Amino acid sequence: MSTVAVEVVYRGIFQKSLARNIVRSIVFAARKEGKIGTAFGRYGDSPERNGIPAKQFAIVADTAEELEENLAVYQAHEVDVTINVDDTLCKGVESWAWYGLEPINKLTKPNGTLIVTSRQTAESLIEDIHQREEPFSLSIIPGVPSFSGLWVYKDDHTDVRILGTLCKVCPQLVSLKSMVEAIKDQGWSDLKITSAEKAYERATDRPVEPGEGSASVPFSFELPGWKTMEEGLVIRGQGAGGGFRGGEEGFQPDRNEVFKKWSTRSMRPVVNFETCIKCTLCWLQCPDTCFDVTPDGLFDANMEACCGCGVCEAVCPVPECVTMVNEAEFNDNNSQWEAWQLDKDGYKKWMTVLIEKEKLVERTHGFHHVGQYAEEAANAGDN
């Protein structure tokens, strides 16, 4: 008698189909073994927004009664395996709904497994993952996180590679044999079965000890109860803002303190303040009001507010003045303008290295036309 729960943490819309494929296949495979299960998305994440972290769950039980017991809650309280399909989510998950920031391993059971698709090393990922008191395992599936669009799915086998790995790290869930049958039943190609089997063979496991990981404390808020809400459900507006860092010059808007949105970001803008011509376009066209105006008339992207859409890079008329860089390269949300003020040469070197590195592994948001994957694969050569 047992219940096994799996969660998939993913980027809203971009990885919605991927997450659905994973949780559904788990349930299909479980049924092959006479078990009963269900796959569902978290209510609070719907309707999804591009990039904002969301969750889907698969719960598998031996009997219908056990399953019902687990479904009586809003979301699983703990899971055997957490699957994270975008490594930048290791920094934490701020839901569309209002929870503050949750560690990626918050629901992972003691000695459970966290599966991550990433090109980073285990050490580098553990730097981002919040510490906790119970041990868990980290299993990395090497690869660039797979992003699709709402209508066009990027079938790059990420789904089956995760399913293969899952069968290895959580044998009590389903066997590889049942999983292969479930893949076949969905009409997927033999190539996808091979991918699942290879992933099963190659699955790795890195134990993470208590105390290993990031020591930062995820931000949280006290949620108002119905008695503390104001009459007529009035919500207090934001302040008018003022000078940069409270000074006389520049401008810094007040910001929503309880929804920061930065965990939505999988890339962040890096600004070259020396080539900036102060055209104002990045600041003006930012849908998230994330640029602070500095006393010298430059624009400093506030990393507590930036959600990484990349519009600033797209509208900037100066080459490489604003460059979107993989979020995995950073360990803090500090001001770039302040860093540049302190050490201009040091900043330039730091920035140049990042931009050059970015050119080697380009990270994009999504996948939007038929045949794009074939084109990408052809361009990537033997990858």
Next chain:
Amino acid sequence: MTTVQDLPQIRGVKNIPIQEGYTSGHRTCQGCESALVMRLMIKAAGPRTIVVGSTGCMYVANTTYYSTPWVVPWMHTQLGSSGSAAMGTAAGLASQMRKGKMKNEPINVIAFCGDGGGVDMGLSAVSAALQHDEYNLLILCYDNESYANTDIQVSGSSPWGANSTFSPPGKVHNIMNKRWKKNTAPMLAVGHPNCRYVATACGSYGLDFTNKIRRALTIGGPTFIHSIDPCPKGWDYDPKYSHELGMLAVETGIWVQYEIVDGELILNGPTKAIANGIRKRKPVEDYLMRQGRFAHFTPDDLKMFQAKIDESWEKWWIPGVVPMSPEAGA
């Protein structure tokens, strides 16, 4: 009629006000053009403004879970009632001021609605508001061409053939949304001759956009602006292209930029250059094939779409605006 605020036209993009009335921390998608439209709208209108919003992305994303990015006062109204809420707010303010219950000063009233709220459900209320020319108000329709908040259902403003939850292409029927996009702004301009200002706009042209908001708020009486907002979620493209797709909509001639001021049609920006023959329209393919919602289009579908756009430019009485002809039998 109450007086209007002194909001002069902004000369140059660098003179757009630095103050914000809509700040960070909203629950929209990455690269949401409608969020940008809210931000630019309130930059142009200034702090003495009341905003009323009907249900849609810009309601749900901006006030759910007991927090908000709004600096100015904002109130939610039902899906079909942006027009009535705008008129009620303007009338309420006028009444309070007349009775001496509040200081007599011009306060901008802006009601926004999405295409579901404005082009579909709330069209009658918008029409009613535009008839009552004793009230100063602006109705801004932010059009992302679907019911985007609830995960992309077809609206009267969705383009022909676009993929959506209600119009998924299949093997037998490739085109499931067979309706052509409603021509909303001209319909409202033609139908309400006393309405002094109707315009179309696009957030990609920030200066043009803010100046249109200011003209609408200062001309007096009820006014209407229809804005096209690329939606990275429903249109399915990389969020960084929000700005570029807005421009492509105009450059391909699919979206036509104009103002109708006291019955006079003034074309703006690239639309004006296209109409004057200075600029050629880009092929619609450049715009359509950038978006996943048209990924299923065959070459014939593209031709069909192009032909409809060509027709609107070559056959219509006023190109891109009025689809009728003054000549009998033409």
